[in-house]
Amino acid sequence: MNKHKTELMVGVFVVLTVAAVLLLALKVANQTMTSSGDTYQLYAKFDNIGGLKERSAVKVGGVTIGRVTDIHLDKEDYTPVVTLSISTDYEGFPETSSVSILTSGLLGEQYVGFQPGFSFDGIEELKDGDYLQDTKSALVLEDLIGQFLFNRGGSDSKNDE
Amino acid sequence: MNFFQQVGANTLARLTSIGRAALMLFGAIFAMPSLKNIPLTIRQVYVVGVQSLLIIVVSGLFIGMVMALQGYTILVGYGAEGSLGPMVALSLLRELGPVVTALLFAGRAGSALTAEIGLMKATEQLSSLEMMAVDPLRRVVAPRFWAGLFSMPALAMIFSAVGILGGHLVGVDWLGVDSGSYWSLMQSTVELQKDVINGVLKSLVFALVVTWIAIFKGYDSVPTSEGISKATTETVVFSSLAVLGLDFVLTALMFGIE
Numbered sequence: 001m002n003k004h005k006t007e008l009m010v011g012v013f014v015v016l017t018v019a020a021v022l023l024l025a026l027k028v029a030n031q032t033m034t035s036s037g038d039t040y041q042l043y044a045k046f047d048n049i050g051g052l053k054e055r056s057a058v059k060v061g062g063v064t065i066g067r068v069t070d071i072h073l074d075k076e077d078y079t080p081v082v083t084l085s086i087s088t089d090y091e092g093f094p095e096t097s098s099v100s101i102l103t104s105g106l107l108g109e110q111y112v113g114f115q116p117g118f119s120f121d122g123i124e125e126l127k128d129g130d131y132l133q134d135t136k137s138a139l140v141l142e143d144l145i146g147q148f149l150f151n152r153g154g155s156d157s158k159n160d161e
Numbered sequence: 162m163n164f165f166q167q168v169g170a171n172t173l174a175r176l177t178s179i180g181r182a183a184l185m186l187f188g189a190i191f192a193m194p195s196l197k198n199i200p201l202t203i204r205q206v207y208v209v210g211v212q213s214l215l216i217i218v219v220s221g222l223f224i225g226m227v228m229a230l231q232g233y234t235i236l237v238g239y240g241a242e243g244s245l246g247p248m249v250a251l252s253l254l255r256e257l258g259p260v261v262t263a264l265l266f267a268g269r270a271g272s273a274l275t276a277e278i279g280l281m282k283a284t285e286q287l288s289s290l291e292m293m294a295v296d297p298l299r300r301v302v303a304p305r306f307w308a309g310l311f312s313m314p315a316l317a318m319i320f321s322a323v324g325i326l327g328g329h330l331v332g333v334d335w336l337g338v339d340s341g342s343y344w345s346l347m348q349s350t351v352e353l354q355k356d357v358i359n360g361v362l363k364s365l366v367f368a369l370v371v372t373w374i375a376i377f378k379g380y381d382s383v384p385t386s387e388g389i390s391k392a393t394t395e396t397v398v399f400s401s402l403a404v405l406g407l408d409f410v411l412t413a414l415m416f417g418i419e
Contacts, residue, residue, distance in 0.1 A: 003200075008205045013211045017315035020322035027344070028250050028325060029353040 033102040039066060039085040044099050049080045050110055050138025054099055058084050068112060076150045084112060093126045094119035100136035110138060128147040179268040182377040188377070189306040200302040209270045209305070210312030213317070217262060217270055221320035223395035224257060225327030227248060233336050242338050246347035249328035250321075252345035254351065254360045255416065259406050265368035266313050271375035274305055278379030287380075297345060302376055309372030310365070317364035325404035359415045369401040402416035 043055035049071065058066040072083050084099070096117025103110050117123075117134075126132070229251050236242045278301065281287050287297045325347075332338040351357070375396045382392035 003204075006204055009211045010203050010206050013206065013214065013312075013315065014318055016214075020315075020318040023322045023325075024254070024318060024357050025353055027356050028254075028347055029351045 006086075012086040030148070040088055042084045042086060042126060042130055042132055044084060044112075044132040044135050045074065045079050046080050046081060046082060046101065046137045048133050048137040048140060049082060050101055050140055052082065052110045052112070052138065056109065058086060058099075058114055059111055060114045060116060065114065082112070084114075091125075093117075094123050095126050095130065096123055096134070096138065097126065097132060098134035099132050101138035103139075113152075118152070170380045170386070174415050178381065181381060182373065185298065185302065185377055185380055186306075186373055188296075189303045198299065198304055201300070203306050205304045205308030206312055209274070209308045209313060213266060213269045213312070216265055216316060216356070217316045217320050218263060218323050219268075220265060221253075221258075221323035222327040224261065225324030227332045228252060228257075228324070229328035229331040229336070233332055233338065235396040242332075243261070243340050243342035243346055245328065245332045246345075247350035248323065249332070250325050250347045250351050251356060253321040253324040253328075254356045256412070258317045258324065258406060259360055259364035259367055262313060262317040262320045262364060263371055264401055265396055265405040266368075267371045267375070268318065270309065270312075271371050271396050271400055272393045274309070274372070275379040275393045276389060278302070278305075278376060279382040279384070279392050282380065282382060283384035283386070283389060285384075301356075305376055306372055308376070313368035313371065314361050314364045317360065317378065334367040351390060355416075363408070363415070364410060367404050370403050370407060374400045374403065 008085070052068060054068055054070065056068045058068065059062045066084055068082055069085040070083035072081055077150060093114075094117045096119070098115045098117065100113045100115070102113040103111055119125075203380070229245060232243055232248045234242055258267050272316075281301065287301065289298045290300060329340075329343060333340045333343050378392040378396045378399075379389075382388045
């Protein structure tokens with residue numbers, strides 16, 4: 001009887017543990033599809049990537065379709081090259097698509113905004129390993145302020161560009 | 162000359178004690194494969210794990226609740242009270258879950274293990290087992306070791322889960338943080354590999370260290386009432402210090418280097 005009770009309580013303990021692990025894995029960590037599923041790679045060259053990091057999201061209209069998996073500097077022209085791993089669920093974007101680095105909220109983290117372009121005859125689809133041609137760099141607040149001050153100074157001397 | 166002799170004797174005593182501890186651990190680890198020991202191990206999981214459940218659940222609940230309360234008063238000043246979920250979940254999974262569980266475990270179960278094995282030694286039960294050709298490492302030490310190694314990560318997981326639910330209770334139900342942002346920001350911040358698995362690894366290391374120290378201190382205690390009391394105190398002090406020190410090393414290895 002006593003042994004029976006011990007085994008019962010240990011069983012309850014084990015079930016509680018499994019429940020806790022499931023809660024942590026599914027409800028708290030929430031494995032997303034893009035981190036595990038099959039992906040294909042696209043590359044994009046930016047002038048300035050701002051605060052973009054590896055694992056930043058790639059979004060189309062707010063929906064996450066992939067992640068940034070690598071950021072490195074091109075050895076020839078010294079511009080940053082960003083590798084985007086897009087889930088194979090979302091294939092066949094036209095090659096006129098553009099990417100820009102955006103910020104979620106005023107102080108939020110930066111992500112890659114993906115704008116699918118129009119597709120008509122003669123426009124091919126983006127395939128694994130392609131470079132995106134149309135890119136917009138991150139807005140760097142210091143540059144903006146600098147430009148703003150420069151323009152102000154320029155208009156005073158009636159010499160603005 | 163006497164001084165050098167003293168230093169030498171101390172060093173040798175330390176080294177042989179480490180050696181004996183390693184031999185005991187070795188014996189305990191390789192005593193696993195006998196099927197007869199599984200009921201004994203289940204019995205020890207009951208003593209070490211199930212009976213620690215109450216203190217773990219209560220402290221997990223209150224630590225989660227207090228963290229939500231403290232975090233809320235600071236975050237609400239920046240209008241960032243939605244980040245309460247990630248804050249509570251990350252601090253529990255990465256640090257508080259494994260560490261507080263290990264400290265409580267050392268106090269609740271480690272001291273009991275030391276006292277039990279120490280008293281077995283003092284009343285010569287261990288020697289009688291040996292007289293009957295039963296290996297005390299296999300019969301007494303190994304089930305306790307494996308039970309501790311299994312129970313502590315399990316308790317740490319329960320601690321973190323209960324703490325996150327406690328944070329939800331205070332943050333969402335009482336203070337009015339949006340339930341959706343509590344969970345969704347938590348989900349987008351917490352990573353299974355980096356946070357959950359690393360937390361389990363941490364508590365596995367703590368389980369090994371705390372159980373090892375507890376069992377060895379009992380097995381190696383001076384078989385008098387004074388010796389057992391000293392061994393029990395040392396178990397709690399040494400395991401707590403070891404857990405806190407190891408926690409820094411493990412954190413630096415897991416999260417410090419990007």
